[in-house]
Each structure stands twice: as C-alpha cells, then as structure tokens.
Amino acid sequence: MLKKIILLIDDDCDDAVLFSAALDDVEENIILLYAKSGEEGLQMLSEMETRPELILLDAGLPGMNGWECLKLLKEDSRFKKLPVIMTATSSRVEGIDEARNLGAEGYIIKPSRFDDLKNIMQVISSVSDGLLKELLLRLQVTAPKTIFVFAEN
Numbered sequence: 001m002l003k004k005i006i007l008l009i010d011d012d013c014d015d016a017v018l019f020s021a022a023l024d025d026v027e028e029n030i031i032l033l034y035a036k037s038g039e040e041g042l043q044m045l046s047e048m049e050t051r052p053e054l055i056l057l058d059a060g061l062p063g064m065n066g067w068e069c070l071k072l073l074k075e076d077s078r079f080k081k082l083p084v085i086m087t088a089t090s091s092r093v094e095g096i097d098e099a100r101n102l103g104a105e106g107y108i109i110k111p112s113r114f115d116d117l118k119n120i121m122q123v124i125s126s127v128s129d130g131l132l133k134e135l136l137l138r139l140q141v142t143a144p145k146t147i148f149v150f151a152e153n
Helices: 011-026 038-047 066-075 094-102 114-125 132-142
Strands: 004-009 032-036 054-058 084-089 106-108 147-149
Touching: 004 011, 004 038, 004 114, 011 032, 011 114, 032 038, 038 054, 038 066, 054 066, 054 114, 066 084, 084 094, 094 106, 094 147, 114 132, 114 147
Parallel strands: 004 032, 004 054, 054 084, 084 106
Antiparallel strands: 106 147
C-alpha cells in the first residue's frame, strides 16, 4: 500500500516529536516529513517527487513566519492546490483571519493534551481527495474553540 505524506513545518522539535508520536499511534500508512522553517519546507516541496497530501504549517516560525510561507505556497502554481492547515499556540482572531484570507483550509490551536492531538491526527490521517473540509468540520464539532475550518477561498 502506498503511504501518504504529510509535511509538518514547525520550528519546535518537541512539537514535531509529539505530532509524529500521535500519528504513529493512529496511522501507520502515513509518512510525516519535517521541516524546521518555512524556507526549508519550501525547499523540500520543490525537491519532492511525490507531493504531500497535506501541509501542517506552524504560524509562529522564526524568520519567514507561517503566514508568509502560506502566502508563497498559495502564489506558487506548483503548490497552490496543496491543502494547508495552520497550527499555532494562539487563538488570536487576527491570526485565524489571516490564515483564512491567505487560503488555508483550517487553523488548529495546538492542544496541550496528547490524547487531543492523537484525535486530531486520527482525523487528519484519514484525509482523502476532497474530504479534508468535511473531516475537519466533524472535528470542529468536538473542539469548536480550537479548530477552525474555512469555507472555500
């Protein structure tokens, strides 16, 4: 069976370990690739033969922040259609609105409990063509203050 790819762009190594562990607990047919910066993530994408199913993009990256990276992704014809979910530790309305305006599919406030992260990764890992928004909407019902799903941009 072909494995799906998810690209995590996050400068926090501890978060990367947690995302990877949560994903390993719920789905073995997904490869989680990791980039520590927006620049590294864009470079990885440029060199990949197989595009990821999804990009999880941390908003608070140093240097090129997540919103700048998202803007570049959505302006590049090679990556424009790749679904991106912004992740952050903050629920600032301005950040959520910016992610929506730049074309992200959703915005997830990083959970503090590992079981909550596993639940999120369970839903995200079952993504298949065209079902991401539907799956995120189901997840949003269980955590309306931490998961935001955006209408078509």
